[in-house]
Amino acid sequence: MDLAAASLAPLPGGHSGQTFLAEVAGERSVVRVYAESGPRGAAAAEVDAALLRLVRGLLPVPEVLELRRADPASGMPALLVTSYLPGVRCDLLLPDLDETGRRALGTRLGVLVADLGGMPQLGDGPFVDADLRVGTWERPEGLPELVADTRPELVAVADDAQALLDTVTRRVLVHGDLTPGNLLVDPDTLAVTGLVDWELAHAGHPFADLGSLLRFERDPVLTTAVLQGYAARRGTDPATALALAGAADLVALVELASRPGRHPDAERAERLLRAVARAGDPGAWTDPG
Incomplete structure (x- = not known):
């Protein structure tokens, strides 16, 4: 070019x-x-x-x-x-969708996340070269170790979350930032036309991307459709998938909340972490604003 x-x-x-x-x-x-x-x-x-x-x-x-x-x-x-991929950013499109549209799009998003979570990897860590060799994390590997020094209020919930995550031992390709802002959607058909920004992709837990997608989203219509789409592809009970997604997303929430300055998503992550600590539940919810 x-x-x-x-x-x-x-x-x-x-x-x-x-x-x-x-x-x-x-x-x-x-x-x-x-x-x-x-x-x-x-x-x-x-x-x-x-x-x-x-x-x-x-x-x-x-x-x-x-x-x-x-x-x-x-x-x-x-x-x-x-x-160049066509489409409208999902986060910009969602507020304009009616219930039927949110249900249809949610189902498609659940299938996409399930397909991504079906691409196996042999290890857990960042990709280090063009051969997609998997390296090692510089951060602590376990949730309890990650929060022990900086967020002691989360240690108990991190212990429970890690125990739940350990029930799933396989590792897959993780996009690492699968949020509505990184998804493109055809506004007429609601087909997903693009998944972009792979800069944080790594080998990791199968439910990490589901956690990213639902991190700031609790619209019951959309969330239910996402979980049902995921279940149709992977066979995971929706309630179990949601619990695993919340546990898997704790690492990303902690790292997001630690961003310097007044980054909007960092502030939203901080509010969610406070709710998690109060409830003792990684799936706890408060409107992050």
Whole structure:
């Protein structure tokens, strides 16, 4: 792709790179610039490309069009060019859907999460290179160890959550940020057209992505449909799936709440963690605002 001839406009989203909508001769694509050091370091672009190639055809993800590795000599950062996916962000679409629409979309989201949770991995940890080798976490592996020093009020509930999580021993491909903001939906058919921003993907617990999806969402119509869609694919009782999802999402909630500054999602995570601590239940709920 000739980036010099492309018209570039910033796109929202992303954690470690800058993302742009590119257009050349009427053809659209998405360009991600890896100018900053993220959790995957220098391998970030290659890992992202490998993940998209791995799941394309199984999940609605963009096609990798071009990968340019960083050139330290010239100071050029790595670039990843992918196809442009149509659709409206799910978080923007949901408030306008009626009950029938929320039920239909929820079912589709449950199936998508179940499909992702069926892609097995041999270990648990971050992806470290283009071969998608699994490394080791720098953080403590268990929930009780994670919260012991910084959030002692959560130790008891973390013990119970870890015991529940340990009943499921397999490991799968986890998107790591499967929230409505990273999902694209056709507003007419409500088909899921895209799952984007794979920067936090890793090998982990099968219910982690279900926890991410339902983290700030408790609309009964949507939640029930998600759990029923998941159950239809995986056979897991909806109540059990919801309990496992809440337990699996505790790690992400703790890390999200620790973000510096007044990040809106960090404040929402903090409010949820306080509710969890008060109730002694990882599935406890309060309106996070």
